[in-house]
Amino acid sequence: MGACSSGSQGGRPWGGTRPVGATGSQGGRPEGGTWPVGAPVSPGLRRVGVVVHTGRPAALALGKELVGWSADHGIELRTLDEERGCLGEGVPCARAEDFADGLDLVVVLGGDGTLLRAVRLAVRDQVPVLGVNLGRLGFLTEVEAADMRAALDAVWEGRYHVERRTTLVARTELDGRVLGEDLAANDVVLEKAARERLAGVAAYIDGRLFARYAADGVMVASPTGSTAYSFSAGGPIVSPRLDALLLTPIAPHMVFNRSLVLHPDEVVRLEVLPDGPVVESVDGRAVRELPPGATVEVRRGEQDALLVRIGETDFYGLVRSKFRLADAGEPDRRPET
Numbered sequence: 001m002g003a004c005s006s007g008s009q010g011g012r013p014w015g016g017t018r019p020v021g022a023t024g025s026q027g028g029r030p031e032g033g034t035w036p037v038g039a040p041v042s043p044g045l046r047r048v049g050v051v052v053h054t055g056r057p058a059a060l061a062l063g064k065e066l067v068g069w070s071a072d073h074g075i076e077l078r079t080l081d082e083e084r085g086c087l088g089e090g091v092p093c094a095r096a097e098d099f100a101d102g103l104d105l106v107v108v109l110g111g112d113g114t115l116l117r118a119v120r121l122a123v124r125d126q127v128p129v130l131g132v133n134l135g136r137l138g139f140l141t142e143v144e145a146a147d148m149r150a151a152l153d154a155v156w157e158g159r160y161h162v163e164r165r166t167t168l169v170a171r172t173e174l175d176g177r178v179l180g181e182d183l184a185a186n187d188v189v190l191e192k193a194a195r196e197r198l199a200g201v202a203a204y205i206d207g208r209l210f211a212r213y214a215a216d217g218v219m220v221a222s223p224t225g226s227t228a229y230s231f232s233a234g235g236p237i238v239s240p241r242l243d244a245l246l247l248t249p250i251a252p253h254m255v256f257n258r259s260l261v262l263h264p265d266e267v268v269r270l271e272v273l274p275d276g277p278v279v280e281s282v283d284g285r286a287v288r289e290l291p292p293g294a295t296v297e298v299r300r301g302e303q304d305a306l307l308v309r310i311g312e313t314d315f316y317g318l319v320r321s322k323f324r325l326a327d328a329g330e331p332d333r334r335p336e337t
Contacts, residue, residue: 045073045075045104045105045155045156046074046075046076046104047075047076047077047078047102047103047104048070048075048076048077048078048103048104048105048106048107049077049078049079049099049100049103049105049106049107049118049121049122049127050063050066050077050078050079050087050091050106050107050108050109051079051080051083051106051107051108051109051110051114051115051117051118051121052079052083052086052087052108052109052110052114053109053110053111053113053114053134053135054083054086056110056134058134058145059109059110059134060086062109062132062134062145062148063086063087063109064087064088065148065149066087066107066109066148066152067087067088067091069149069152073156076092077091077092078091078092078093078094078099078103079091079092079093079094080093080094080095080096080099080121081093081094081095081096082096096121099121099122100121100122100124100125100127101125103122103125103127104127105127105128105129105130105155105308106118106121106122106127106128106129106130107129107130107132107152108129108130108131108132108141109132109134110131110132110134110135110141111133111134111135111136111138111141112131112135112138112139112140112141113135113284114131114135115129115131115138115140115141116140116185116186116283116284117283118131119165119167119185119305119307120183120184120185120283122305122306123167123183123185123301123303123304123305123306124183124303126303126306127306128162128306128307128308129305129306129307129308130142130143130151130152130155130307130308131143131307132144132145132148132151133145139224139227139315139318139322140224140307142307142308142309142310143310151310154310155308155310159310160308160309160310161308161309162306162307162308162309163240163306163307163308163309163313164304164305164306164307165185165222165223165224165240165304165305165306165307166222166223166224166243166244166245166264166300166301166304166305167183167184167185167222167300167301167303167304167305168183168184168185168187168188168220168221168222168245168298168299168300168301169181169182169183169184169298169299169300169301169302170182170183170184170188170220170280170282170296170297170298171296171297172280172288172290172294172295172296172297173294173295173296173297174290174291174293174294174295175293179288179290179294180287180288182282182287183282183301184222184225184282184283185222185224185225185283185305186221186222186224186225186228186229186283186284187219187220187221187222187225187228187229187230187281187282187283188219188220188221188280188281188282188296188298189217189218189219189229189250189280189281189282190217190218190219190270190272190278190279190280190290190296191216191217191250191278191279191281192216192217192276192278192279193276193277193278193279193289194276194277197275197276198214198215198216198253198275199213199214199215199216199217199218199272199275199276199278200212200213200214200272200273200274200275200276200292201213201215201217201218201270201271201272201273201278202270202271202273203218203247203268203269203270204268204269204270204271205247205260205262205266205267205268206266206267207267207269210247210260211256212273213249213252213254214252214253214254214275215249215250215251215252215253215254216250216251216252217249217250217251217278218247218248218249218250218270219233219246219247219248219250220245220246220247220248220268220270220298221235221245221246221248222244222245222246223238223239223240223241223242223243223244223246224240224305225246225283226238226246227319227322228284229250229284230246230248230259233248233249233250233251233259234248234257234259235248235259236259236261237319238261239315240315243264243300244261244262244263244264245261245262245263245264245266245268245298245300246259246260246261246262247259247260247262247268248260264300265300267297267298267299268297268298268299269295269296269297269298270295270296270297270298271293271294271295272290272291272292272293272294272295273292274292275292276292277289277290277291277292278290280296
């Protein structure tokens with residue numbers, strides 16, 4: 001913890017649902033992807049972390065409301081060093097690597113991008129994340145700003161469940177040296193570094209060469225990420241309840257342009273070919289430039305992302321609204337001429 005970190009440490013009683021450990025391919029994900037509601041949360045909900053989109057005044061205003069609710073319920077808040085003061089000077093903060101230690105819940109004030117950042121902070125300690133939406137229509141955030149207090153009351157009373165989402169781990173190497181290991185909730189992408197060049201990437205599945213791509217890029221996505229960049233690149237929409245990996249080329253300059261849906265135990269290795277450098281991105285964040293010969297091995301993460309759900313999630317309703325599918329089926333109501 002940093003100098004301004006919260007004081008109390010120790011085990012988390014896991015706020016009213018069954019304890020969650022690492023799942024991986026050996027773990028038993030409950031049917032339907034959620035854990036059932038248990039006893040009321042209030043005896044165990046003591047420490048709550050908050051991740052804020054500080055560039056949105058509405059998020060800062062909502063943060064003050066969250067501070068008031070927490071004070072009323074005797075809950076200790078914690079935020080990040082980089083967001084120091086966004087909830088008031090009295091709220092302690094911690095470094096990113098220590099942020100989730102001992103927390104019972106993480107509340108996100110922002111959009112899906114802010115929630116993805118919070119998930120990466122919380123997944124190692126298996127802390128569930130509640131997203132309060134302050135962006136456009138999102139697939140991940142659970143409640144709208146006006147409903148935050150009611151959602152917090154529901155968590156306090158144990159009226160919620162936890163939805164599991166597949167994560168990805170990317171291990172990047174060059175000449176036998178490990179350049180980094182990154183966690184993704186949405187996708188890991190290798191894209192061309194120069195506008196005028198294509199990315200040359202060889203894709204191996206479980207050690208066997210599948211294809212050499214000449215494309216704008218190649219990505220491995222989770223089911224959660226299927227509605228993000230993978231969808232824009234022509235990949236399928238996959239139910240988030242499915243445990244799988246997606247291999248999707250981006251604007252490939254070749255006959256084969258299809259996305260593959262892989263078993264979660266299958267491992268994808270992407271090798272940068274001599275065509276030139278590529279940029280590696282994780283959940284939309286550029287993390288490093290890779291020269292020819294570099295490899296990125298992507299596999300299913302051992303631990304799921306944990307999202308708090310207050311009611312029944314209507315994933316296909318979100319898809320319908322996001323892409324205005326209902327409008328497409330409505331009769332033409334233009335007046336006759």
